[in-house]
Amino acid sequence: MLKSELQVALTVVSRAANLAQSVFNKLVTAETVTKNDKSPVTVADYSCQALISLLLSKSFPNDPIVGEEDANDLKQPTESSIQLKNRVTQLVNAELSKPQSIGESDNLELGTSRDSNVLLDAIDRGTFQGGSSGRMWCLDPIDGTKGFLRGGQYAVCLALLVEGKVQLGVIACPNLPVNPSNPDSPKGVVLAAVKGQGAFQRPISETNGTLTPIRMNPITPESLSYASFCESVESGHSSQSDAANIANELGITNEPVRMDSQAKYCSISRGDGDIYLRLPVSADYEEKIWDHAPGRLIVAEAGGKVTDIHNNDLDFSLGRTLKNNKGVIAASADIHADVIKAVQKVLKV
Ligand SMILES: Nc1ncnc2c1ncn2[C@@H]1O[C@H](COP(=O)(O)O)[C@@H](OP(=O)(O)O)[C@H]1O
Numbered sequence: 581m582l583k584s585e586l587q588v589a590l591t592v593v594s595r596a597a598n599l600a601q602s603v604f605n606k607l608v609t610a611e612t613v614t615k616n617d618k619s620p621v622t623v624a625d626y627s628c629q630a631l632i633s634l635l636l637s638k639s640f641p642n643d644p645i646v647g648e649e650d651a652n653d654l655k656q657p658t659e660s661s662i663q664l665k666n667r668v669t670q671l672v673n674a675e676l677s678k679p680q681s682i683g684e685s686d687n688l689e690l691g692t693s694r695d696s697n698v699l700l701d702a703i704d705r706g707t708f709q710g711g712s713s714g715r716m717w718c719l720d721p722i723d724g725t726k727g728f729l730r731g732g733q734y735a736v737c738l739a740l741l742v743e744g745k746v747q748l749g750v751i752a753c754p755n756l757p758v759n760p761s762n763p764d765s766p767k768g769v770v771l772a773a774v775k776g777q778g779a780f781q782r783p784i785s786e787t788n789g790t791l792t793p794i795r796m797n798p799i800t801p802e803s804l805s806y807a808s809f810c811e812s813v814e815s816g817h818s819s820q821s822d823a824a825n826i827a828n829e830l831g832i833t834n835e836p837v838r839m840d841s842q843a844k845y846c847s848i849s850r851g852d853g854d855i856y857l858r859l860p861v862s863a864d865y866e867e868k869i870w871d872h873a874p875g876r877l878i879v880a881e882a883g884g885k886v887t888d889i890h891n892n893d894l895d896f897s898l899g900r901t902l903k904n905n906k907g908v909i910a911a912s913a914d915i916h917a918d919v920i921k922a923v924q925k926v927l928k929v
């Protein structure tokens with residue numbers, strides 16, 4: 581089930597991750613940053629959304645996309661908007677013209693920068709409003725934009741939703757080591773899960789490599805105090821003080837592991853950590869579905885449970901946001917109830 585969707589999702593996400601890394605290498609670390617360049621993460625964001633949209637439409641022309649970006653900033657009659665559009669067009673064209681198998685390229689070029697409606701349309705395909713009916717893809721081209729800019733964790737995230745439920749999730753993390761217990765191991769993994777069929781990973785570089793099954797750590801309520809948890813680097817995205825109090829309540833003494841993006845879901849899925857806490861900072865913030873859809877499925881398929889702070893399932897069927905949920909609590913299924921108890925005691929909910 582969903583075999584071709586999985587294959588396509590793995591390919592497009594891996595290619596977008598390579599494109600994002602090359603943008604990082606060219607624009608963030610190199611001297612080529614000029615005052616006319618838009619923020620490198622903006623370039624990477626639009627390029628990855630356009631690339632994924634174009635490649636998805638080749639295989640699944642009728643599926644809508646709920647994507648983080650729209651093309652409005654590229655349609656302005658300003659010099660900087662035109663430069664940005666040209667830059668994104670060049671990058672996507674360069675990626676599309678790379679041969680994928682011997683002698684074969686995608687045959688999908690955008691054309692020249694003067695004729696770039698194809699680019700704008702591809703990006704704007706991500707403006708679908710979501711909902712509870714039919715198939716749709718959910719896309720965060722660069723999740724963890726702050727992490728991207730600081731050379732830390734970021735992720736290219738894609739999920740397939742059917743009738744408002746996540747059926748397939750793929751996340752590429754270019755800066756996550758392939759083997760976390762070996763600091764010298766190469767970086768760059770892609771994780772994937774299909775509902776009912778488990779969670780897997782492989783190095784981004786192994787385009788046709790085997791997917792290795794992953795599982796969460798076998799932690800129990802008795803060993804919970806040895807757990808480690810991860811949270812956002814950005815204290816504006818998740819309350820770090822509440823997390824410290826929850827850890828205290830659970831007897832956890834390990835320092836929190838802070839990282840950007842859905843790399844947190846990926847890390848706990850393969851046992852690098854045990855718990856992911858995302859604790860509301862403001863009462864009115866609605867989490868975006870693209871920040872959670874693939875991560876939630878990968879954790880669930882690796883033996884975990886993901887709910888909000890009220891212990892409700894995340895509801896992806898309500899549009900572009902998780903408007904019925906507050907925060908996210910992800911942990912191994914065996915300890916999730918204990919974690920929720922501590923969360924609710926500390927947050928008084
Ligand atoms: N006030 C807030 N509370 C929670 N999440 C927020 C937020 N403001 C922005 N975000 C989201 O947090 C995401 C990053 O999450 P994290 O902190 O786990 O790295 C951002 O995704 P992008 O980086 O794709 O914009 C953004 O969607």
Ligand SMILES: [Mg+2]
Pocket residue numbers: 720722723724870871
């Ligand atoms: Mg995001």
